[in-house]
Amino acid sequence: MKTSWRSASLVASAVSVLALTTACGQEGGTAASSQNVGVTAPAGTVAGVGSGYGGVGAGTSPSASAPGAVGAGGAAQAGTAGQLAVSANDELGKVVIDAAGMTLYRFDADTAQPPKSNCDGDCATTWPPVPADDATAGDGIDKSLLGEVTRTDGTKQLTVDGWPVYRYAKDTNAGDTNGQGVGGKWFALAPDGKKAKSASAAPGLSVRKDPNLGDIVVDKNGMTVYRFVKDEAWPKPVTACLGACVEKWPAVAPVATNDTEGVQKKGLMSFTRPDGVKQMTVNCSPIYTFSGDKAPGDINGQGVGGTWYAVAPDGKLVGAPKQ
Structure with a gap:
């Protein structure tokens, strides 16, 4: 699949963190500029624990029998996506799933214009990137929204409306949505590329x-x-x-x-x-x-x-x- 106008290359060098001045000269603990967007878990933490990645620690892996599982150590669901489909979830409405029925997610720390993933290292173990190789649009998916982004390791990751797409290592069965809302930054992917939101969880x-x-x-x-x-x-x-x-x-x-x-x-x-x-x-x-x-x-x-x-x-x- 090639959608050159949506493709972008990730810079291989480390991302520098810019010091942003908070509006009104005050602390901005909840402002976007205060969010810690790192590409690896902080030193001294277990992958996914206290890092906002979702709580899958090193050495922890989903069930080997889960659809798409490819190995232990948290490196689950690294298989290709196949034909994407839309699933109706009672809590979240319409969400995108892969050919194995696994829920797909997007990350608020990423960007869509241009596409860029900020999930590498331990983060990518907890949230395996979905390869772009054989992803195709099934019923309910606009194929013009599908694209790809080149990750730091040179692999091609699927994007939907520019947003890099992931699975979640704690989803062990088709239809699981355990990644929804993790860290306030991870959300199931809606067919239009936007975030799926729980009907019972209104915005703050x-x-x-x-x-x-x-x-x-x-x-x-x-x-x-x-x-x-x-x-x-x-x-x-x-x-x-x-x-x-x-x-x-x-x-x-x-x-x-x-x-x-x-x-x-x-x-x-x-x-x-x-x-x-x-x-x-x-x-x-x-x-x-x-x-x-x-x-x-x-x-x-x-x-x-x-x-x-x-x-x-x-x-x-x-x-x-x-x-």
Whole structure:
């Protein structure tokens, strides 16, 4: 299979880690720039343990009878993909499987444009790359989305819409999806190359269209998110809601950047409040929920005291009077 326009060569030299300045000059423990994207497990750790690779240690291997298994030591499922197909999963919806029925995955630390894999060494033992050699598109798979990327060892890895494709060593039977959500970076592959997501696991922050307010940010439980006009965002987040105030307006806990949908990424970060609690921000503005909202969709906090307002996807106040 050749799809030259989707092919890319991986640089063989070690990837240097750039020091990125966190937005607003604050800590960004959940921002994309703070994610440790390494190509091998940190020194002193067992492969897959504490490394975000999925918990398959050295010397551990899936069942030798599992479809596609080729050996011990975690080097499972290294066989070719064959004809790809779409499987309907009760929790994840449509996911891509190989000819043996094994679930295929993508890695958030990789890139699709251009295609590039950041999973080598111990990572590639836990997450065996799927060879591009004989992969073909079956029913439900757009063959124009299939491509390949050259890995550091010179082998060709399958890509779907540019994303390098993997299996998971802890999937031992056809239909297993044990790799879903591992480390917050590994996800089953949907037919369009996007991430399959559990219907029961809503994003940490997303956008809901309210009939009165328009697009507003909600938390993972669907509860409306608010801002306090007395807070500060620049040059660093500062909360003015302390003590009894935060009991009424609970601070939203940090959310990983890749666990958001529809929310502006710039300024999406966390900071430490004076009371020691870590709080999430949108466009560097601290965000809260309201204890008076009892169900998803409630907007009882909107306009309270003329100082509390729902948050737009870009972090601006919704419905606040112009000042």
